[in-house]
Amino acid sequence: MLSAEIGGDMLLRAERYIFQLNQCEVPALESMVLACHLGGARATVGRKPATSFDFIPSSSAIFQAGFPSKWVFGGGIEMAMFHFLEVEHENTRRLQRLLNARAKSALFSDPLVHASAQQLIGEMGRSMPDRAFIARLSDMMIEQACRVLEGKAGKNMLPDALQLGRLQLVLEWIQQNLSDELSNFQLAERAGVSESHFRRLFQEGMGMSPHRYVLQLRLERVRELLTRTSFSIARVAAQCGFNSQSHMTACFNTAYGITPARVRQQARL
Numbered sequence: 001m002l003s004a005e006i007g008g009d010m011l012l013r014a015e016r017y018i019f020q021l022n023q024c025e026v027p028a029l030e031s032m033v034l035a036c037h038l039g040g041a042r043a044t045v046g047r048k049p050a051t052s053f054d055f056i057p058s059s060s061a062i063f064q065a066g067f068p069s070k071w072v073f074g075g076g077i078e079m080a081m082f083h084f085l086e087v088e089h090e091n092t093r094r095l096q097r098l099l100n101a102r103a104k105s106a107l108f109s110d111p112l113v114h115a116s117a118q119q120l121i122g123e124m125g126r127s128m129p130d131r132a133f134i135a136r137l138s139d140m141m142i143e144q145a146c147r148v149l150e151g152k153a154g155k156n157m158l159p160d161a162l163q164l165g166r167l168q169l170v171l172e173w174i175q176q177n178l179s180d181e182l183s184n185f186q187l188a189e190r191a192g193v194s195e196s197h198f199r200r201l202f203q204e205g206m207g208m209s210p211h212r213y214v215l216q217l218r219l220e221r222v223r224e225l226l227t228r229t230s231f232s233i234a235r236v237a238a239q240c241g242f243n244s245q246s247h248m249t250a251c252f253n254t255a256y257g258i259t260p261a262r263v264r265q266q267a268r269l
Contacts, residue, residue, distance in 0.1 A: 012142075248260065
């Protein structure tokens with residue numbers, strides 16, 4: 001677990017969890033929480049089937065203060081939790097008004113919120129985090145979450161059980177086979193639908209294209225292997241499904257603003 005207070009315009013407590021449980025009970029929350037699924041298996045959240053929802057990779061949810069819940073995990077899962085510590089802050093009140101118009105929680109998928117959460121957790125884990133960057137990034141993440149709930153960005157997750165089931169099978173397959181070629185045609189076959197229908201289904205459910213999602217997971221795996229193993233950069237590229245080291249380096253630098261070699265150097269330091 002990683003936990004720290006961060007903030008720019010408003011103060012948040014950011015936490016990173018890696019769960020290896022079958023299930024857990026979460027007591028009533030002391031504050032509003034933005035939860036982001038960073039990777040791993042599906043989790044089912046809720047006590048009653050009628051109000052439960054599936055929490056899948058790259059999705060986010062906002063929970064109101066005082067909301068207790070039960071979580072059932074399909075496997076290991078990595079999550080980021082952002083607690084809103086300033087009850088009277090304009091953005092907290094803004095989110096509260098938006099939540100009051102719907103159920104106890106709001107489930108959505110937005111690439112910017114997910115990428116911001118992931119980058120915040122990564123920056124917090126550094127030995128000397130950039131506090132100014134963290135402040136700007138947290139402000140942007142919260143603003144984007146507000147825009148999603150206002151219908152100006154992102155996608156509200158459709159609660160269709162068949163759709164979520166098909167997506168979950170594909171998401172698990174992607175996680176387990178990142179080194180393979182993962183074309184839309186292959187993924188559509190695994191989902192049991194046509195390629196055009198699969199692209200539409202994936203975009204509606206995840207808020208991004210299959211190609212973008214696969215690239216995002218591959219880059220996450222690259223960062224993990226660079227910091228936790230001594231594999232050569234060429235071997236990391238091959239294990240993460242890139243056709244060359246130079247292609248991986250270009251994609252990584254575009255996404256994170258740093259080269260794989262530099263990340264490896266920082267990890268060793």
